[in-house]
Each structure stands twice: as C-alpha cells, then as structure tokens.
Amino acid sequence: MKRLLITTLLFSGITAFPSLANGVLSEKNLSLALAEQLAQHAIQSCVAKNVNVAVTIVDRAGVVKLAKRMDNAGPHTLEASRMKAFTALTTKTPTENVMKNAQANAEAQNLRDIPGFLLLAGGVPVKVGDQTIGAIGIGGAPSGSIDQQCALDALEAVKAQLSAK
Numbered sequence: 660m661k662r663l664l665i666t667t668l669l670f671s672g673i674t675a676f677p678s679l680a681n682g683v684l685s686e687k688n689l690s691l692a693l694a695e696q697l698a699q700h701a702i703q704s705c706v707a708k709n710v711n712v713a714v715t716i717v718d719r720a721g722v723v724k725l726a727k728r729m730d731n732a733g734p735h736t737l738e739a740s741r742m743k744a745f746t747a748l749t750t751k752t753p754t755e756n757v758m759k760n761a762q763a764n765a766e767a768q769n770l771r772d773i774p775g776f777l778l779l780a781g782g783v784p785v786k787v788g789d790q791t792i793g794a795i796g797i798g799g800a801p802s803g804s805i806d807q808q809c810a811l812d813a814l815e816a817v818k819a820q821l822s823a824k
Contacts, residue, residue, distance in 0.1 A: 686719065689785060689793035693820060694724040697785070697795050697813045702729060704812035705800065712799035712806060715740040716785075719792050721748050729799075736799035743782030743806070744796030745775045751791045755780035755807055781806030783814060787821050 694716040701714045706729075713728040713736035723744075728737050746754045758778040761767045771778050780803025785793040795813060797806040814821070 687787050687790055687792050689716065689718045689724055691724060693817065694718075694793070696817055696820075698725050698727050700813035700816040701795060701797055701809045702727065704809040705729070705797070705805075708800070708805055708809065710800040710805055710809075711736075712797050712809065713737040713740040714809075715744045715796045717741070717744045717748050717794050717796070719748070721745050724793065732799045739777060739779070739798030740781070740796040740806075742775055742777035742796065743779065743798060744794040745782075746777055747782030747784045747796060748791060748794035749776075751784050751786075753780070753784070753807060754778065754782035754796075755803060758803075779803045779806075781810060783807065783810040785814065785821070 697716055698714045702712075705712045711729045711732040713726065713732050715726045715737070716724045718724045723741060726737060726741065743754050746757060750757050754777065757770065757776075758780060761770045761778050770776055779798075781798055781800075782794060782796040784791045785795060795810045797810050800806045800809070
C-alpha cells in the first residue's frame, strides 16, 4: 500500500510539473532541411520563369536560416530577398498585401520607414496552421509578382510537410 501511495504521488507530481513551468513556451520553428527544400523549389520555379533571383529563408525569430543567390542575379537581390522575408515574417502577411495596404492607407505609409522592411511583393510567411514559423523572400525578378509566385510555388511544393506538423 505504501508503495502504491508513493507511486501515485510521484506520477501526480510529474503530471503537475508542466503547470509549474508557466514562463516556458513550446514553439514550432522552421528546420534547415525544410528551408533548403523551400529554397530549391523556389529556384526551380524561377528557373522555369527564366528569372535569376536570390532566395532568403528566415526562421520564426527573423534570423536568416538560408540564403542563396542564383548565377547572374544582381548583387542587390540578396538583401532585397532578406528584407522581403523579414517583412512577411513580422507582419505575418505576404509583402504584396503589406505594400498595397501602405499605398491605400495614409496611416500605413510609414511602414516603409521601419528598419528592415521592404514593401515590394515577393515575401510570404511560412505557416503551420495559424502559426507563423518563418518566411521566404525572393528578389530579382522583373516584377514582385513573379518573385511572389515563385515563393508560393515553393510553399505549395512542401504543403504536405507544413500540414503534417
């Protein structure tokens, strides 16, 4: 009986432990392997569209996980892709939508003054359900809509992995 009581107390203490860790969060994040897949799919999509771009993937904290610049992509494209990824991550919105909102709303026009923001299409958040776990930014195509389509194509290619998490 004493052993049963001790065992019960130990198990109840273990199950109560998570409630003691109120300040600890458990968050999903983007892995390097998934970042690599996203970048490769984005590059393949851009190659099919005959454009040379840079692709940057950031994790949920906005830290660059991976950056690639295709041959013949302009030197400015790498920083543009990083800024688009950062903008998409922090707003949790495709940068095309952020750009349109800033153009249409006088109060939102100051978004362009936030350090690291780039209000051009081509940045898309990476989400698992409603949780933003990173973002992809692409820069270098003749229009932001092409950059964005390459990013969306990459997300579509890994959709099963994002829904399985």
